[in-house]
Amino acid sequence: MADAPRCDHTVAWTALRGHFEAHGRDLDLRTAFADDPRRFERFTLQAPEVFADLSKNRWDEVTRRLLTELAEACQLPQRRDRMLAGEPINTTEGRAVLHTALRAPRGAGAHSAEVHDVLDRMLAYADSVRAQAGTTYTDIVNIGIGGSDLGPRMAAIALQPFCHPGLRLHFVSNVDGHDITPVLQGLKPERTLFIIASKTFTTQETMANAQVAREWFVAHGGQDTARHFVGVTTNLKAAAEFGIRDTFGFWDWVGGRYSLWSAIGLPLAIAIGADPFRAFLAGARAMDEHFAGAPLAQNLPVQLGLLDVWYRNFHGFTSRSVAPYHQGLSRLPAYLQQLEMESNGKGVDVDGHTLPYGTSPVVWGEPGTNGQHAYFQMLHQGTDVVPVEFIAVKTPSHGHGDLHTKLLANCLAQSQALMLGKTAAEAATERAPTASPTLDRDVLAKHRSFPGNRPSTTLLLSALNPRSFGALIALYEHRVFTSGAIWGINSFDQWGVELGKALCNQLLPRFASGDAAGLDASTAGLLAMLRAG
Numbered sequence: 001m002a003d004a005p006r007c008d009h010t011v012a013w014t015a016l017r018g019h020f021e022a023h024g025r026d027l028d029l030r031t032a033f034a035d036d037p038r039r040f041e042r043f044t045l046q047a048p049e050v051f052a053d054l055s056k057n058r059w060d061e062v063t064r065r066l067l068t069e070l071a072e073a074c075q076l077p078q079r080r081d082r083m084l085a086g087e088p089i090n091t092t093e094g095r096a097v098l099h100t101a102l103r104a105p106r107g108a109g110a111h112s113a114e115v116h117d118v119l120d121r122m123l124a125y126a127d128s129v130r131a132q133a134g135t136t137y138t139d140i141v142n143i144g145i146g147g148s149d150l151g152p153r154m155a156a157i158a159l160q161p162f163c164h165p166g167l168r169l170h171f172v173s174n175v176d177g178h179d180i181t182p183v184l185q186g187l188k189p190e191r192t193l194f195i196i197a198s199k200t201f202t203t204q205e206t207m208a209n210a211q212v213a214r215e216w217f218v219a220h221g222g223q224d225t226a227r228h229f230v231g232v233t234t235n236l237k238a239a240a241e242f243g244i245r246d247t248f249g250f251w252d253w254v255g256g257r258y259s260l261w262s263a264i265g266l267p268l269a270i271a272i273g274a275d276p277f278r279a280f281l282a283g284a285r286a287m288d289e290h291f292a293g294a295p296l297a298q299n300l301p302v303q304l305g306l307l308d309v310w311y312r313n314f315h316g317f318t319s320r321s322v323a324p325y326h327q328g329l330s331r332l333p334a335y336l337q338q339l340e341m342e343s344n345g346k347g348v349d350v351d352g353h354t355l356p357y358g359t360s361p362v363v364w365g366e367p368g369t370n371g372q373h374a375y376f377q378m379l380h381q382g383t384d385v386v387p388v389e390f391i392a393v394k395t396p397s398h399g400h401g402d403l404h405t406k407l408l409a410n411c412l413a414q415s416q417a418l419m420l421g422k423t424a425a426e427a428a429t430e431r432a433p434t435a436s437p438t439l440d441r442d443v444l445a446k447h448r449s450f451p452g453n454r455p456s457t458t459l460l461l462s463a464l465n466p467r468s469f470g471a472l473i474a475l476y477e478h479r480v481f482t483s484g485a486i487w488g489i490n491s492f493d494q495w496g497v498e499l500g501k502a503l504c505n506q507l508l509p510r511f512a513s514g515d516a517a518g519l520d521a522s523t524a525g526l527l528a529m530l531r532a533g
């Protein structure tokens with residue numbers, strides 16, 4: 001935005017730098033809680049469907065105030081309003097960014113007629129497929145990649161208790177034949193529906209897998225291709241040329257990684273049905289209204305985005321770990337990797353100036369408690385500080401209350417342990433029966449101590465259902481918008497994926513010809529090895 005200052009040129013940024021040096025770098029969470037019995041109340045926020053405990057983060061009231069001033073100085077509210085108004089803020093692609101229009105009620109906002117026309121048709125189709133479960137259809141195969149895969153795949157796992165029990169859902173994304181082969185092996189053509197999902201309908205991986213699926217269908221006696229293949233795309237012409245009769249469209253103002261709410265959600269709609277899909281959209285809409293209307297200081301996506309800036313640009317933390325304590329959210333970290341890193345993994349601002357500060361952190365994680373038995377060692381005792389985001393769900397959708405209590409206790413224990421740590425003196429008082437008898441007691445205590453003061457956020461949902469899940473995902477979208485707006489970048493293009501695609505297209509014919517002319521020695525050497533008989 002031409003008249004918005006760059007974040008590091010603002011008074012608030014300078015004040016944050018000073019505050020970080022004076023009080024931020026060394027802020028100790030244990031002391032902060034001891035000094036302020038109301039810290040929990042002060043640093044918790046309730047947004048639609050999502051409660052957030054931000055109190056175990058390495059910030060204080062001054063940090064929060066200065067970050068909020070930074071947001072004002074960087075014109076976050078104006079930038080947000082421009083997005084919501086449909087201005088073409090994705091300048092490098094000349095597009096508006098209007099995924100929020102996909103969850104607006106009928107009659108509200110831009111594009112309502114076309115959005116609700118496709119939504120109604122898609123949901124009617126989804127319900128008709130559900131009505132034919134077990135007769136015409138037993139298996140639904142979504143073929144897509146990136147935003148045309150990660151969202152519906154994640155959502156189908158998250159909302160599994162709401163899914164039709166008579167329909168099996170499969171997702172094929174990788175151009176690696178090891179992905180599609182085992183999926184096809186278990187299928188009958190006359191009982192299978194293939195959804196070819198691609199915003200562009202040109203993506204190499206998806207087109208190649210769609211081709212394989214169609215060949216398999218015909219080779220195995222499939223009769224009615226039109227009934228067994230549907231398309232979801234903005235490129236209706238290409239879908240028709242592929243031979244698809246029924247296509248659900250969407251629009252160039254829906255970014256791939258923001259498209260779960262569009263017809264890209266078709267596999268989810270088939271799985272959960274029309275009314276739950278509408279509840280999913282309504283949950284996201286509630287979060288949109290919160291983002292659009294809540295004051296910045298009480299605005300959860302804004303505060304999370306600002307914390308990301310605080311950690312990335314002042315503390316210098318380069319990654320964030322997401323730990324959902326709900327098996328249904330097992331694919332959330334993978335989904336967030338695209339949402340956050342494809343959106344904010346940029347090195348220039350909207351005007352093309354190289355940025356002198358860091359942008360997207362690395363986002364990674366696994367569901368708790370599995371992560372605890374893998375990489376949590378590093379989170380507790382490693383040399384890098386990694387802020388952790390715990391997501392807990394109060395009420396499970398299974399009947400094993402005892403398991404759920406154990407899960408929740410683990411979740412709370414981990415954020416507690418990260419914060420509290422354990423001194424070497426405390427560790428020295430413990431018995432360590434497995435240690436070598438010759439090992440010095442103080443040395444052992446050092447191995448068994450924890451630095452603590454490691455920050456975390458805990459997000460709490462009452463239950464994981466279509467509405468709360470919609471709100472949670474929309475929360476992440478707006479958080480990414482917030483940090484991207486502060487950094488002054490275009491969060492809605494993805495030029496960084498193009499070079500590899502172009503080079504792949506150049507390399508492909510060389511696998512047949514063996515021509516290595518002009519290649520670097522490493523690529524030429526590897527090509528020769530891969531071609532050798």
Ligand SMILES: O=P(O)(O)OC[C@H]1O[C@](O)(CO)[C@@H](O)[C@@H]1O
Binds near residue numbers: 146148200342497
């Ligand atoms: O839906 P499409 O057009 O097949 O694209 C798939 C994915 O490829 C990308 O363009 C680049 O990886 C993503 O942004 C997108 O979600």
